[in-house]
Amino acid sequence: MDKLTIGQTISQYYQILPPLEADILISETIKKSREFILTHPQFCLSDAQSRRLQKLAQQRLEGEPIAYLIKKQEFYGLTFYVNKRVLIPRPETEILVERALEFALPQKMLTVVDVGTGSGCIIITLAHLLQKQKKIDFKKWELIGLDISTAALKVARRNARAHQLDKYINFKQGNLLKPLKKLPQHMLITANLPYLTPQQFRQSPSIQSEPKLALVGGKDGLKYYRQLLQELSRLKYTSLKWAAFLEIDPSQKNTIIALVKKYCPNSELSFYADLSGYCRVIKIVNVTKTATLRSQ
Ligand SMILES: C[S@@+](CC[C@H](N)C(=O)[O-])C[C@H]1O[C@@H](n2cnc3c(N)ncnc32)[C@H](O)[C@@H]1O
Structure with a gap:
């Protein structure tokens, strides 16, 4: 399977999560800032990162608060x-x-x-x-x-x-x-x-x-x-x-x-x-x- 780029990942997850939440989960998964993910659409996620993101998104859809998923809160x-x-x-x-x-x-x-x-x-x-x-x-x-x-x-x-x-x-x-x-x-x-x-x-x-x-x-x-x-x-x-x-x-x-x-x-x-x-x-x-x- 081809690795997904950030651009492809964003368009996929924006369909199921509010954009801000999708950005937060993507940036947490690849350990890069939100600015990075919005300005590097060609950057590829590893398979492990794609799997982790999928799991986090699923938990979010089941109602888990974002803060518990990313283990931090401002x-x-x-x-x-x-x-x-x-x-x-x-x-x-x-x-x-x-x-x-x-x-x-x-x-x-x-x-x-x-x-x-x-x-x-x-x-x-x-x-x-x-x-x-x-x-x-x-x-x-x-x-x-x-x-x-x-x-x-x-x-x-x-x-x-x-x-x-x-x-x-x-x-x-x-x-x-x-x-x-x-x-x-x-x-x-x-x-x-x-x-x-x-x-x-x-x-x-x-x-x-x-x-x-x-x-x-x-x-x-x-x-x-x-x-x-x-x-x-x-x-x-x-x-x-x-x-x-x-x-x-x-x-x-x-x-x-x-x-x-x-x-x-x-x-x-x-x-x-x-x-x-x-x-x-x-x-x-x-x-x-x-x-x-x-x-x-
Ligand atoms: C509403 S939370 C507030 C946590 C934190 N201060 C904040 O503002 O985010 C209430 C806290 O009080 C603690 N708590 C509950 N009963 C208590 C008691 N009898 N004595 C001391 N702490 C208690 C809970 O464990 C919990 O951490």
């Missing part, structure tokens, strides 16, 4: 390794990173704790940007990524290594804030915990390949945020100052407000919308007068 301009044990980083989460960075930049020192770190995209991006924009002294700043899933933490560590930030980020396994042995003085919490209801999960065909553990947050989707807020409420008799940035489903805004009022009444709330204008990120700043509380 997030905030950085490339993250992903596999089926982690959520594929989403553009909405970039809003959380942007706002958390805005909060972190003016601070002299801070402990940043990313709860439910998954691929590590939030904490690694923050570390990267803090290093680049503020040249932070990693001896004073502590960066921690927490996850209940050991498999996810393996991915997060791999990504931290790839971005040369593994020396500065400590990844720990456990439930929510439990792995933190000692509490820092100033803590910034970022969390994109599972927040879908079982019904929302069932009704979204595009997310069926992603880990349910990363997506579903109990009956009302708020099981983990409720627990996290309870844990934070127990910190009120310490001298701790904290702020938290949480990614939520827009429909959960009012319930989250009620939960924050219940568990963390001495806090200020702000909300940030995603690109579609829906409330996606909530900022909670603890304004407890710690000195008074400690003397109570």
Whole structure:
């Protein structure tokens, strides 16, 4: 059989896949950039490459996300390794990173704790940007990524290594804030915990390949945020100052407000919308007068 050129391959796969997806799979298969494949129509694929491409296209047609097929996803301009044990980083989460960075930049020192770190995209991006924009002294700043899933933490560590930030980020396994042995003085919490209801999960065909553990947050989707807020409420008799940035489903805004009022009444709330204008990120700043509380 004659070997297929890129030009022939493109015309074949453009018939069954959206052109961008076909380009991504071809460029991944032959390990060349998209620009290369669009400008070298005469370049021949080996038989092994043609077979691999056929397999990837088949998996894509069966609904497998592109990111899992090519094992990577762009997030905030950085490339993250992903596999089926982690959520594929989403553009909405970039809003959380942007706002958390805005909060972190003016601070002299801070402990940043990313709860439910998954691929590590939030904490690694923050570390990267803090290093680049503020040249932070990693001896004073502590960066921690927490996850209940050991498999996810393996991915997060791999990504931290790839971005040369593994020396500065400590990844720990456990439930929510439990792995933190000692509490820092100033803590910034970022969390994109599972927040879908079982019904929302069932009704979204595009997310069926992603880990349910990363997506579903109990009956009302708020099981983990409720627990996290309870844990934070127990910190009120310490001298701790904290702020938290949480990614939520827009429909959960009012319930989250009620939960924050219940568990963390001495806090200020702000909300940030995603690109579609829906409330996606909530900022909670603890304004407890710690000195008074400690003397109570
Ligand atoms: C929605 S994913 C977010 C992953 C990543 N932070 C991101 O934004 O792409 C939620 C993550 O929370 C983790 N998780 C679920 N339950 C948890 C718990 N009780 N304690 C800590 N992490 C948990 C999951 O393993 C998953 O990696």
